[in-house]
Amino acid sequence: MSENLKSKVITQGVQRSPNRAMLRAVGFEDADFNKAIVGVANAYSTITPCNMGINELAQRAQTAIKTAGAMPQVFGTITISDGISMGTEGMKYSLVSREVIADSIETVCTGQSMDGVLAIGGCDKNMPGAMLAMARMNIPAIFVYGGTIKPGHYDGKDLTVVSSFEAVGQYSAGKIDDNELLAVERGACPGAGSCGGMFTANTMSSAFEAMGMSLPYSSTMAAEDAEKADSTEKSAVVLVEAIRKQILPRQIITRKSIENAISIIMAVGGSTNAVLHFLAIARAAGVELTIDDFETIRGRVPVICDLKPSGRYVATDLHKAGGIPQVMKMLLVHGLLHGDCLTISGQTVAEVLADIPAEPRTDQDVIRPWNNPMYAQGHLAILKGNLATEGSVAKITGVKKPVITGPARVFESEESCLEAILAKKIQAGDVIVIRYEGPKGGPGMREMLAPTSAIIGAGLGDSVGLITDGRFSGGTYGMVVGHVAPEAAVGGNIALVQEGDSITIDANNRLLQLNVSEAELASRRANWQLLPPRYTKGVLAKYAKLVASSSVGAVTDLDLFAN
Numbered sequence: 001m002s003e004n005l006k007s008k009v010i011t012q013g014v015q016r017s018p019n020r021a022m023l024r025a026v027g028f029e030d031a032d033f034n035k036a037i038v039g040v041a042n043a044y045s046t047i048t049p050c051n052m053g054i055n056e057l058a059q060r061a062q063t064a065i066k067t068a069g070a071m072p073q074v075f076g077t078i079t080i081s082d083g084i085s086m087g088t089e090g091m092k093y094s095l096v097s098r099e100v101i102a103d104s105i106e107t108v109c110t111g112q113s114m115d116g117v118l119a120i121g122g123c124d125k126n127m128p129g130a131m132l133a134m135a136r137m138n139i140p141a142i143f144v145y146g147g148t149i150k151p152g153h154y155d156g157k158d159l160t161v162v163s164s165f166e167a168v169g170q171y172s173a174g175k176i177d178d179n180e181l182l183a184v185e186r187g188a189c190p191g192a193g194s195c196g197g198m199f200t201a202n203t204m205s206s207a208f209e210a211m212g213m214s215l216p217y218s219s220t221m222a223a224e225d226a227e228k229a230d231s232t233e234k235s236a237v238v239l240v241e242a243i244r245k246q247i248l249p250r251q252i253i254t255r256k257s258i259e260n261a262i263s264i265i266m267a268v269g270g271s272t273n274a275v276l277h278f279l280a281i282a283r284a285a286g287v288e289l290t291i292d293d294f295e296t297i298r299g300r301v302p303v304i305c306d307l308k309p310s311g312r313y314v315a316t317d318l319h320k321a322g323g324i325p326q327v328m329k330m331l332l333v334h335g336l337l338h339g340d341c342l343t344i345s346g347q348t349v350a351e352v353l354a355d356i357p358a359e360p361r362t363d364q365d366v367i368r369p370w371n372n373p374m375y376a377q378g379h380l381a382i383l384k385g386n387l388a389t390e391g392s393v394a395k396i397t398g399v400k401k402p403v404i405t406g407p408a409r410v411f412e413s414e415e416s417c418l419e420a421i422l423a424k425k426i427q428a429g430d431v432i433v434i435r436y437e438g439p440k441g442g443p444g445m446r447e448m449l450a451p452t453s454a455i456i457g458a459g460l461g462d463s464v465g466l467i468t469d470g471r472f473s474g475g476t477y478g479m480v481v482g483h484v485a486p487e488a489a490v491g492g493n494i495a496l497v498q499e500g501d502s503i504t505i506d507a508n509n510r511l512l513q514l515n516v517s518e519a520e521l522a523s524r525r526a527n528w529q530l531l532p533p534r535y536t537k538g539v540l541a542k543y544a545k546l547v548a549s550s551s552v553g554a555v556t557d558l559d560l561f562a563n
Contacts (some may be wrong), residue, residue, distance in 0.1 A: 097129065165454075199308075426458075496528060
């Protein structure tokens with residue numbers, strides 16, 4: 001019996017009948033007061049296709065928890081659709097929602113003395129938000145992914161939501177007409193589920209499975225398939241058993257298991273956002289992790305999956321090819337995975353993977369053989385230099401020329417940059433700089449999917465560089481560098497770049513450099529002024545006041561009481 005449960009039995013006994021009376025009103029009977037209370041954090045909403053199928057999963061989880069001998073209590077948490085808010089002021093709330101989700105789950109579970117929690121989420125921030133709460137609370141917990149969307153189709157090609165953004169760039173470049181643009185829009189998202197490529201949602205779900213906080217195969221299931229509901233039911237049963245055995249998140253979320261998660265992110269070609277989120281998760285779990293650790297792991301783990309955005313296939317294809325367990329087994333066999341890590345089922349990683357073959361099936365080419373990877377090293381490179389002394393993140397898969405030196409084209413916002421791209425004012429060889437979009441400066445660190453997709457759609461993906469203190473969508477690829485830290489709003493050197501300055505992006509040497517003398521930079525800094533905050537009230541103002549650098553995960557509880 002857990003300490004929470006022991007406390008509940010004492011305080012909700014006959015002597016404390018008012019507590020029991022309220023629980024009776026929500027369905028408790030006499031025998032239920034000695035059972036574990038399990039929270040079901042339900043991120044259902046009709047805001048986004050990512051989350052619209054989740055309520056049925058929550059109901060399935062409730063039934064399974066009760067059948068397994070515990071008492072479920074369902075509560076809601078929020079979501080923001082990145083895909084819908086992309087390119088608008090609303091996108092500033094996306095990363096903020098990670099903290100709101102984490103805070104809401106922690107508040108309810110701790111406020112109601114719950115003995116465990118099953119969190120169900122779909123859109124990008126649902127996953128890291130839930131995991132932050134789990135790591136903070138350290139009560140038995142499991143994450144259930146709402147599932148991926150099935151691919152859309154047009155003209156014999158698989159479509160994802162990113163296809164719509166790229167189609168806008170193609171349309172502006174005169175490569176497609178109105179009818180084709182509309183056809184792509186209509187076909188890109190055919191039903192329920194999170195964005196279908198190895199974008200942020202599928203990246204984080206895959207990483208959580210690798211870390212041991214979700215069940216095997218659950219991270220790549222389609223939202224609309226029956227196996228997703230079956231897996232949710234099994235997750236609920238496993239959680240109730242974990243409560244009995246007191247298997248706690250901080251026993252699972254360790255340095256080794258986070259390394260496993262990062263290795264999987266590299267192997268599948270996952271999203272740059274994973275860097276930001278795992279820095280935050282590690283901190284919440286009390287695990288030492290720095291941005292440089294991602295570069296270390298990148299150097300030893302190859303990309304072995306051919307997945308969108310830069311590859312050919314989507315998450316449902318990966319699932320059919322063997323899913324994350326197949327990728328994990330290949331890494332394990334080659335000494336790149338810690339097999340002794342504990343999982344939520346009580347098994348070790350090696351035990352979970354015992355019956356998985358060492359090499360992928362030959363009747364598929366989503367997962368490449370070990371001796372024929374997509375790339376010999378991982379795709380998320382950590383770049384440093386005088387433009388990013390704390391670091392920045394580049395996604396270098398699909399890039400033909402990982403080195404570019406060119407004139408800076410400076411923009412103070414995402415909107416002004418997109419306008420210039422669509423007006424054909426960006427030329428091959430340019431290095432775009434989008435600043436004041438960082439955690440504090442935005443605030444909220446918007447994703448630059450609209451500009452990057454427009455660049456790809458215009459055919460400039462291999463010839464134009466882009467750097468920003470904002471983020472990128474998991475659907476972004478090309479010569480792009482995000483998370484530049486320190487950000488412009490706190491006086492990072494990105495704030496000092498002037499139109500026409502020479503900038504070098506060198507992924508091979510992990511360099512992000514402004515080719516301007518130190519004397520000139522010092523002169524510019526003397527004239528630089530801190531901009532007033534864009535928001536002075538409400539959630540964005542609070543976020544801007546509290547948020548830390550992207551180089552430490554853009555957390556909002558870093559050294560709150562430091563002098």
